[in-house]
Amino acid sequence: MTRALITPVLLCGLYLLAGCGAAHSTFAPAYSCEIVNRYPHDVNAFTQGLVYHGGYLYEGTGLNGLSSIRRVELTTGRVLQEYDLPWQYFGEGITIWQDRLIQLTWTSGIAFAYDRDSFELQSTFSYPTSGWGLTHDGARLIMSDGSSTLYFRAPDTFAEIGRIHVTDGGRPVRDLNELEFIRGELWANLWGQYRIARICLATGRIRSWIDISNLRSPVERLLAGSPNGIAYDADGDRIFLTGKNWPHVFEITVNMAVAPSCPALSSAKDVQHAPFAIQTGFAVGPCVGAARMEQKGATTDAAFIPARMVARTD
Secondary structure, eight states: OOHHHHHHHHHHHHHHHHHHHHHHHOOOEEEEEEEEEEEEEOTTTTTEEEETTHHHHHHHHSTTTEEEEEOOOOOTEEEEEEEEETTOOOOOEEEEETEEEEEEEESSEEEEEEEEOOOOOEEEEEOOOOOEEEEEOSSSEEOOOOSSSSEOOOOOOEEEEEEEEEETTEEEOOOOOEEETTTEEEEEETOOOOOEEEETTOOOOOEEEOOOOOOOOOOHHHHHHOEEEEEEEEETTEEEEETTOOSSEEEEEEOOOOOOOOOOSHHHHHHSSSTTOBOOOOOOOOOOOOOOOTTTTTESSSEEEOOOOOOOOO
8 A cells, every 4th residue: 555545544544533532522411400308318228229109218228237128208207117138138229110119239149029018028030240229111120230331121030131331421431329210311320429310221321410419518428428319209200319328308300401312212122222232142241349338338248348448349
């Protein structure tokens, strides 16, 4: 190849690379939130999952020996019903699917399915990753494991039926934690961060960020547990947020204008053909974020690890 030909080819290649980078280099905008109401919350609740259903909050809590599922009266914070997990399980995210409440565990690789009303254990499911957040979109369960990957699972069998990677500006967004499906998109807490990601499930891209730092004072943010817990009252169009060992559940509103449009997903099949999606059959990598550092201490599902003595693996 002559020098005359090489130069145009190189220039063309650089142009394409620059164009590709530009297409994914724009980061999502951020919006603030406003507090509408605040309600009492049990400061002993190490919140890992939050759901609103039938006029009540359902909460999943963590830590070995303290993990539970609860039905809570919103206006008073009173725990009306509770089931405690055996000591060896570190409870994680929850969701309500039809007449069942499903709860993840952190490193045990087991999900528990309970009767929604009686909290009687009905069945268990297994999975090969860490368990962090759980929700559903009306057709599929959506699960996080602390990485940038979201897993889609069949509600009746917990079998993986697809997955997608979450990005902002073309870069992976890790530490995806508690999840909630709100107004056709996914909202996600990020571990240790006072912001929520609004995720387009068709592409995996962040549509916008919600800054929730105004929920706690600067001093409280230094001392408090991580924000964790998003619940949505679809009938009343209300959004509730809380955190680990927080004294309040906050009802908030957000300026939803200007966010980029998100293509609608009509079925699980759509996500299998969306950008960044990886289909079932690909090996699931090693658990990401399998060691967590929490304000009040961190544990595995087998043994206690003193606070501030573990490091993130991702």
